[in-house]
Amino acid sequence: MSVSSGASTYMLFRIQKEKGRTPLSDIAAIIEKTGGDIVGIDVISSDHTGTIHDIAVNVFDQAHSQLISESLQKLDGVKIIHVSDRTFLAHLGGKIEIASKISVKNRDDLSRVYTPGVAGICTAIAEQPSKAYSLTIKRNTIAVVTDGTAVLGLGDIGPLAAMPVMEGKAMLFKQFADVDAFPICLDMKDPDEMVRTIKALAPAFGGINLEDISAPRCFEIEERLKRELDIPVFHDDQHGTAVALLAGLLNALKITGKQMSEIKVVVNGIGAAGIACSKMLLSAGVKNLIGVDRNGALHRNAHYDNPYWTEFAQITNPNVETGNLSEVIKNADVFIGVSAPNILKVDDVRSMAKDPIVFAMANPIPEIDPELAKPYVKVLATGRSDGHNQINNVLCFPGIFRGALDCRASEINEAMKLAAAQAIASVVTDDELSETYIIPSVFNQEVVKKVRDAVIEAAYRTGVAQKSMRDASYG
């Protein structure tokens, strides 16, 4: 049985073949015999001792790739230098670069973009700082800042290892909303030091997108930066997630015919995303919301060292339910997971109320395998790109910052977030709405457009837009 390119993993086997030993045809035959589908062979180098080849092969999965490697290693005079998959290949050398808008072809160009011409521009900005918005990259540039302490669901893997996620966010900012974003991975953990450093970096940027900073530190860092900076500061894992979640839930409830005010919601993982999602749902009208973390349900009769949990317990769990996830999820209408992989059991889902909604949003592995949950849920969503109903903050951050930059909002406030959620939900029309289509694809070009316009409208309405409406090309 061979592998069709659609449902497979693309691997690149770099092999060294000694001259006069196993011929290439035998190597190819072994790969095909082991079920691999060869899609290309390149010669990388060749000399009197042998040849290095890259053999591109479609395989079923990692285990299949391993099997092919083992078969190749047994061949006489064949050595595997390395095996890479498509994802690793896409990351070679990083995913973004800086490009100039003007090319410098001669001395005349040089004297305008650099010294001496540039000095006049600097003086103009020194005299009138707001000119930085028209004469530098500030007006369209966002810093994507992390300390690497809560990277996806991988935890505290540090600033260096966080780079691929931050580069990815920068790519998405550019592709979806033409926002120039730059990844900044800080090697520090102390909130005071982080606030000081981010403030010191701020002059070059029109906004700060905080990313993958662990709770509860992220709350203090964001609150202080919002107070102390005059550009929008937005913690994506809190607010981007909450916006995308509310959009998904608004549409999912249309399918189940239930009301926000009547549903029982269990939020698992009371960290950055969990607290923000819960607060957004409360302001959208949910009354019975229970937060669960590693030690079970949070409730007002317990004592927590974390002040954000104390506050959370006061405003949630009105019936003071106690116990672990399996206990409190009974009769819940909605499960929201922003916690860890595979912690929701099929029996938990089966104990939920009729027509359960399960949003298992932990990345990269959701709280429950979608295939296991599917038979028992009415609406299922994950944070991943490779299934139906992707509820991910990428639906929010490009458009919300596009809007905030275009009207030069001094902040991103509650009204702007709510407007963004409603805008995302509205992209799916009533005719289109179904169990497998509650939330638009991020590739739907309406998403960024609608979010931008709704955010700008809310910014003017709430008095935080600093540009005239005409200049913001809006309204």
Ligand SMILES: NC(=O)c1ccc[n+]([C@@H]2O[C@H](COP(=O)([O-])OP(=O)(O)OC[C@H]3O[C@@H](n4cnc5c(N)ncnc54)[C@H](O)[C@@H]3O)[C@@H](O)[C@H]2O)c1
């Ligand atoms: N889909 C999305 O758009 C999206 C957005 C943000 C975060 N996330 C995902 O949500 C998860 C949390 O992200 P965060 O930024 O809030 O991180 P965080 O570190 O701030 O919070 C994680 C919380 O989950 C809790 N937790 C861990 N394991 C648990 C378990 N077994 N049971 C109950 N609680 C558990 C932790 O104690 C912590 O309170 C990650 O997997 C992340 O990838 C998804």
Ligand SMILES: O=C(O)C[C@H](O)C(=O)O
């Ligand atoms: O990065 C993502 O895909 C979403 C989110 O920011 C996360 O931390 O999981």
Ligand SMILES: [Mg+2]
């Ligand atoms: Mg994140």
